[in-house]
Amino acid sequence: MARPREFDAEFALDRAMEVFWAKGYEATSLDDLCEATGLSRSSLYATFGSKRNLLLQSVDRYVERRTPNIAAALARPLPIRDAISALLGEFIDQIVSGPGRRGCFLGNCAAELPRHDRAALARVRQGLTRTEGTFREALVRARARGELAPSADVAALARFLTAGFQGLRLVGKANPDRAVLGDIAKTLLRCLEERNCRRNPHKREFGHDHQTSTACTPPESEAA
Amino acid sequence: MARPREFDAEFALDRAMEVFWAKGYEATSLDDLCEATGLSRSSLYATFGSKRNLLLQSVDRYVERRTPNIAAALARPLPIRDAISALLGEFIDQIVSGPGRRGCFLGNCAAELPRHDRAALARVRQGLTRTEGTFREALVRARARGELAPSADVAALARFLTAGFQGLRLVGKANPDRAVLGDIAKTLLRCLEERNCRRNPHKREFGHDHQTSTACTPPESEAA
DNA sequence: TCGATTTTGGACTATATAGTCCAAAATTGC
DNA sequence: GCAATTTTGGACTATATAGTCCAAAATCGA
Numbered sequence: 001m002a003r004p005r006e007f008d009a010e011f012a013l014d015r016a017m018e019v020f021w022a023k024g025y026e027a028t029s030l031d032d033l034c035e036a037t038g039l040s041r042s043s044l045y046a047t048f049g050s051k052r053n054l055l056l057q058s059v060d061r062y063v064e065r066r067t068p069n070i071a072a073a074l075a076r077p078l079p080i081r082d083a084i085s086a087l088l089g090e091f092i093d094q095i096v097s098g099p100g101r102r103g104c105f106l107g108n109c110a111a112e113l114p115r116h117d118r119a120a121l122a123r124v125r126q127g128l129t130r131t132e133g134t135f136r137e138a139l140v141r142a143r144a145r146g147e148l149a150p151s152a153d154v155a156a157l158a159r160f161l162t163a164g165f166q167g168l169r170l171v172g173k174a175n176p177d178r179a180v181l182g183d184i185a186k187t188l189l190r191c192l193e194e195r196n197c198r199r200n201p202h203k204r205e206f207g208h209d210h211q212t213s214t215a216c217t218p219p220e221s222e223a224a
Numbered sequence: 225m226a227r228p229r230e231f232d233a234e235f236a237l238d239r240a241m242e243v244f245w246a247k248g249y250e251a252t253s254l255d256d257l258c259e260a261t262g263l264s265r266s267s268l269y270a271t272f273g274s275k276r277n278l279l280l281q282s283v284d285r286y287v288e289r290r291t292p293n294i295a296a297a298l299a300r301p302l303p304i305r306d307a308i309s310a311l312l313g314e315f316i317d318q319i320v321s322g323p324g325r326r327g328c329f330l331g332n333c334a335a336e337l338p339r340h341d342r343a344a345l346a347r348v349r350q351g352l353t354r355t356e357g358t359f360r361e362a363l364v365r366a367r368a369r370g371e372l373a374p375s376a377d378v379a380a381l382a383r384f385l386t387a388g389f390q391g392l393r394l395v396g397k398a399n400p401d402r403a404v405l406g407d408i409a410k411t412l413l414r415c416l417e418e419r420n421c422r423r424n425p426h427k428r429e430f431g432h433d434h435q436t437s438t439a440c441t442p443p444e445s446e447a448a
Numbered sequence: 449t450c451g452a453t454t455t456t457g458g459a460c461t462a463t464a465t466a467g468t469c470c471a472a473a474a475t476t477g478c
Numbered sequence: 479g480c481a482a483t484t485t486t487g488g489a490c491t492a493t494a495t496a497g498t499c500c501a502a503a504a505t506c507g508a
Contacts, residue, residue, distance in 0.1 A: 003453070027338065040458070042456060156407035160412060171390060184386075191412075206406030266486060274466080455502105455503080459499090468492105469489090477480100477483105
């Protein structure tokens with residue numbers, strides 16, 4: 001081999017991720033990325049290929065970095081509700097305390113990325129699925145400890161928690177108000193109370209039979 | 225007066241909103257806006273001032289347009305849970321049926337807008353607050369009808385529902401899977417069951433006392 | 449030391465972008 | 479019809495952008 005790299009690609013990726021996270025994909029320029037990573041354009045392109053490719057890798061990186069944190073928070077020697085409550089509280093603290101208010105990178109990407117960008121959305125989906133899995137594993141353990149009803153639908157609860165956390169952080173970005181976020185978290189936690197976590201077999205599942213067209217205007221011919 | 229306008233500003237605003245909604249703020253160019261509205265640059269600028277200003281007005285427009293829809297859905301002669309269930313189902317249908325998968329415009333803006341953009345975030349916040357108010361009013365009526373416990377904390381429930389819907393739609397953008405979204409909706413609805421909606425006075429409220437630093441890395445010196 | 453190989457800085461390109469400007473067109477009151 | 483007034487199309491500007499390219503520098507094996 002010849003001349004070695006003067007930078008650490010992992011470190012550069014972390015810094016790039018931070019920028020994408022803080023500013024969003026479109027609003028991040030290559031100059032921003034060069035400045036944040038300390039790399040020149042040639043090194044950036046040689047290492048990561050393109051801005052878009054760097055985003056994809058940043059998403060993966062984010063997931064790698066955050067999943068263990070969440071897993072650790074849920075593995076604390078606490079009743080699962082208390083562990084989740086603490087996790088919610090930490091997010092809320094981060095949000096209301098100001099500077100770190102960037103939301104969840106996965107959520108930001110999901111919101112910003114155009115829906116025709118299959119590859120990128122797949123990465124985001126994988127990340128969300130991993131979060132969901134982390135929640136589910138913790139719930140399974142909690143159920144085994146007797147904290148949830150034996151019939152608790154932990155898969156559904158995990159999905160719900162994933163969406164709930166996303167909702168909390170998204171709302172928090174626009175409305176970093178402790179009272180509001182506390183209400184959301186408090187109510188969310190109630191869904192974990194033991195009596196709510198039994199399966200309810202005669203309850204209709206979702207889908208298939210809704211008629212009235214409400215919500216938001218659907219049409220518009222798929223703006224390019 | 226002299227020469228009259230050849231276009232309808234309201235109509236143009238609607239079209240502009242659609243583009244922002246579909247593509248996001250940064251990814252929408254003035255050419256996109258001109259094409260969608262049919263206006264020339266001069267007319268656009270004379271009418272709306274700037275791209276950013278047009279976004280702000282689009283947000284307001286979106287809120288004006290969607291609030292009555294939600295209000296109407298919640299005012300249907302149904303138990304509140306059924307009305308909300310139907311609303312969730314409609315959103316899910318829209319998401320999984322494909323083309324309309326743009327998420328909520330407010331959520332998209334909250335995710336994309338930089339947090340230093342006070343004015344824009346305030347508009348978004350107002351929109352979310354209005355949604356919350358719509359939920360709350362419906363819940364108050366439901367409580368008066370005896371569908372919720374007299375002590376139900378309808379304000380907290382409304383905030384929770386606002387975040388929950390945001391979470392559902394955000395997750396749906398990355399993962400338009402009926403099973404996943406159905407689980408989220410199903411679990412969310414459980415929080416509305418009568419027995420869950422009583423105030424629980426000795427339960428600790430949120431905030432103030434969380435210690436471990438988990439979640440996602442907070443630092444980074446406020447990337448410009 | 450030398451040739452081979454890789455990295456690096458930064459100049460460069462081609463394009464896209466938000467916003468400006470003005471002459472021509474359209475309309476009004478008279 | 480005419481002067482006044484407003485709108486309109488689109489040319490124009492200045493800048494920012496993603497990505498390319500290459501000569502110089504740095505390192506390695508021999």
